Amino acid sequence: MTTGVRRRMGVEERRHQLIGVALELFSRRSPEDVSIDEVAAAAGISRPLVYHYFPGKQSLYEAALRRAADELAASFEEPHEGPLGARLLRVMGRFFGFVEDHGPGFAALMRGGPAVPAGGACSASTVSTTHAMIDEVRQAAYEQILAHLGVTDPPARLELVVRSWVSLAESTALLWLDGRRIPRTELELQLVHDFAALAAVSAAYDEEMAALLVRMFADEPADGPLGDLIGRLGALLPAVRALPQVPAQRLR
Numbered sequence: 001m002t003t004g005v006r007r008r009m010g011v012e013e014r015r016h017q018l019i020g021v022a023l024e025l026f027s028r029r030s031p032e033d034v035s036i037d038e039v040a041a042a043a044g045i046s047r048p049l050v051y052h053y054f055p056g057k058q059s060l061y062e063a064a065l066r067r068a069a070d071e072l073a074a075s076f077e078e079p080h081e082g083p084l085g086a087r088l089l090r091v092m093g094r095f096f097g098f099v100e101d102h103g104p105g106f107a108a109l110m111r112g113g114p115a116v117p118a119g120g121a122c123s124a125s126t127v128s129t130t131h132a133m134i135d136e137v138r139q140a141a142y143e144q145i146l147a148h149l150g151v152t153d154p155p156a157r158l159e160l161v162v163r164s165w166v167s168l169a170e171s172t173a174l175l176w177l178d179g180r181r182i183p184r185t186e187l188e189l190q191l192v193h194d195f196a197a198l199a200a201v202s203a204a205y206d207e208e209m210a211a212l213l214v215r216m217f218a219d220e221p222a223d224g225p226l227g228d229l230i231g232r233l234g235a236l237l238p239a240v241r242a243l244p245q246v247p248a249q250r251l252r
Contacts (some may be wrong), residue, residue: 015063016055018043022064026105031061062129065109069133072098072106073140080148084216085192085225087148092169092188099173100184105178110134110170141166149212157202157209165195192225193232 009017021042025034036057040047052058056177075094085182099106109130145162146154154162169191176187198217203210 011053018053018060019063020048023059023068023102023105026064026068026108027102028104030104031064031108036060046056058177064105065130065133068102068105068109069137072109073137076141076144078144078148083220083224083226084148085196085220085227085229087186088145088192088195089225091144092191096173096176096184096188097170099177103177107174133208138163138166140171141169149216155206155208157206158212161195161202161209163196165191165198168194173248189225189228193229195224196229 016038022031022034022039025038025042034051037047039060040050043050050060054063072095076091078091080087102213142159142162145166146152146158149156149158172187172191174180176184195214199209199213199216203213217226217230222231
């Protein structure tokens with residue numbers, strides 16, 4: 001039989017616990033809808049004790065978003081081994097896994113924080129801090145993708161492609177959360193295809209991007225994500241060639 005004696009936690013351990021509890025609550029409801037009383041109850045402590053570790057809801061909110069931002073940025077980390085398409089697909093799997101597990105919190109982070117926190121208006125410093133976290137996530141994702149491509153000094157067109165794709169993944173995830181009408185695995189694959197498509201369009205205008213595109217597809221297996229894209233596009237070509245306004249020589 002257990003005695004029910006509660007173990008005393010150290011300062012950092014208790015802070016870590018409260019951040020975890022807040023993140024769990026934010027995964028089900030928007031942060032502005034979660035009260036300090038709920039955090040305290042979920043952590044099994046009193047409301048004043050929460051304030052002992054965090055001066056207010058905003059400081060707890062910012063700490064929770066900090067952890068969420070770190071976890072989100074880490075989802076883009078992937079060993080640089082194997083075909084690029086498979087690597088990007090695993091990245092998207094982790095990214096959407098985070099989005100699915102932390103829907104309201106993810107939305108709050110990417111939209112710049114809660115509209116009106118309980119107890120008052122969102123401070124300018126909080127908005128600034130949240131925006132800085134978002135920028136860190138985007139920059140980490142950008143740098144990870146460049147590393148997968150083996151590029152340290154990206155040309156302007158490649159920077160545009162990668163940053164556009166990171167923004168596309170973010171906006172796609174936010175839209176998906178509103179109803180989840182498309183299967184998650186389909187969107188993950190589609191975003192990998194989107195990256196290749198953005199690179200392909202850029203390659204049509206730039207020789208350096210064309211060379212990069214060739215390298216991207218060089219080691220791709222036919223049954224991999226990028227091989228799958230080639231097959232899907234190839235199946236569309238006969239119909240496209242039949243269009244009277246499309247010169248046939250452009251599609252050869």
